[in-house]
Amino acid sequence: MTTVLFAAGDAAWVEYAPHLRHALAEAGIAADLVTEARPETVDFIVYAPSSPLQDFTPYTRCRAVLSLWAGVERIVGNQSLTQPLCRMVDPGLTEGMVEYVVGHVLRHHLGMDRWIKGATGWEQIVPPLARERRVGLLGLGELGLACARALKALNFDVAGWSRSAKSGLEIPAHHGDAGLEAVLRRSEIVVTLLPRTAETENLLDARRLGWLPSGAVIINPGRGALIDDAALLAALESGAVGHATLDVFRVEPLPDDHPFRSHPRVTVTPHIAADTRASSASRVIVENIGRALAGEPLKHQVDRARGY
Missing domain, CATH: 3.40.50.720 (NAD(P)-binding Rossmann-like Domain)
Structure with missing residues (x-):
């Protein structure tokens, strides 16, 4: 037995x-x-x-x-x-993560917040097609690849980055410091799905956030420590980052008085992206x-x- x-x-x-x-x-x-x-x-x-x-x-x-x-x-x-x-x-966790990531990528791609929040007027802002929207996936493990495939199936222009070289993937895959810069500079929407290690902590610091196109969106359902909180807040204030949708944090539950809670360009979800x-x-x-x-x-x- x-x-x-x-x-x-x-x-x-x-x-x-x-x-x-x-x-x-x-x-x-x-x-x-x-x-x-x-x-x-x-x-x-x-x-x-x-x-x-x-x-x-x-x-x-x-x-x-x-x-x-x-x-x-x-x-x-x-x-x-x-x-x-x-x-x-x-497999259930993977499905949940794919649904979360695809849902929020589509939300930001289509500019849905403007109308959900009750914008006035009749300004007909038409979003580009998915094939014209560049999305970057940081992390090409099981979860990252599943999300990349789902986004590619919707015709998004997807590129990925991992710490070590990957080959034979359905999307362009980069690695190393130069590869990270290449992916960030091209990505209007960035999704972070990396594990927390000594090498990934504060991966998105002030310097690297500066590589993003102006007004880029960050979606982080990976690990809270992947992003330097202070640097992200500064980038949001300057407009360098247009919005951050965050599901994971350095301290959980996220304290009620944390600046992310009240920031108009931050969406906080309580670690529910995937279970x-x-x-x-x-x-x-x-x-x-x-x-x-x-x-x-x-x-x-x-x-x-x-x-x-």
């Missing part, structure tokens, strides 16, 4: 337990799914970085820690975690358990050196 310890909190247990049990039965895996167990008996840990479990040293038999979160910055530096760590790549769905995420977790039991490589295993 395989012992699977669920260490992601009581609320998540209520949500996930039936889906995990169903997925395990469907996969034909005989497992004891529990919230408490002697560490030396645990084979797998289903995990959330907010869990009280922070010392993995006693879990000597554990074959993998399977996170329910897409982001791993809160756990990847834990020195006691020597077991393989897998991040969550959930892990218990039904689909449970199948991802169980697939990795099955792969480990069969001696196959784990999917979505975190590269500790790169931080994601």
Whole structure:
């Protein structure tokens, strides 16, 4: 019998337990799914970085820690975690992110805020066609590529950037400092979908924000630390950035008195762009358990050196 310890909190247990049990039965895996167990008996840990479990040293038999979160910055530096760590790549989360990004890109592309807020007069401002609107995707992982494909299917002129070279993609893909400048200088709408690492923190600082076309829009459903808050506020005040739609922040919940809350050219959404769905995420977790039991490589295993 395989012992699977669920260490992601009581609320998540209520949500996930039936889906995990169903997925395990469907996969034909005989497992004891529990919230408490002697560490030396645990084979797998289903995990959330907010869990009280922070010392993995006693879990000597554990074959993998399977996170329910897409982001791993809160756990990847834990020195006691020597077991393989897998991040969550959930089809449901991906679908939600695509819908959020496409929705807000279309909103800004069409200039919908002007009319939603009740503009007066009869100024017939007709937006360009999507093929005439240049969109930049910063981050070409699972989420970034899914969003890029969806936007390309709507005929947007999409280019992407990643920290390392990518090839064989459906869109122009850039990397490195020169590539980042090239993408930012061309992009009227920029979407940030990068993980938080030492290299990506404050990636969009004052200098790089200055590379954007005047009045460009930023959509950030990735990580709050990707953007220098003070530099963004200054760019919004000067008009260098026309609007920022932000779903993630350095401090969450975003304090009521934060300048983003009241800024007329900032849209704040409360970290709702995408969430892990218990039904689909449970199948991802169980697939990795099955792969480990069969001696196959784990999917979505975190590269500790790169931080994601």
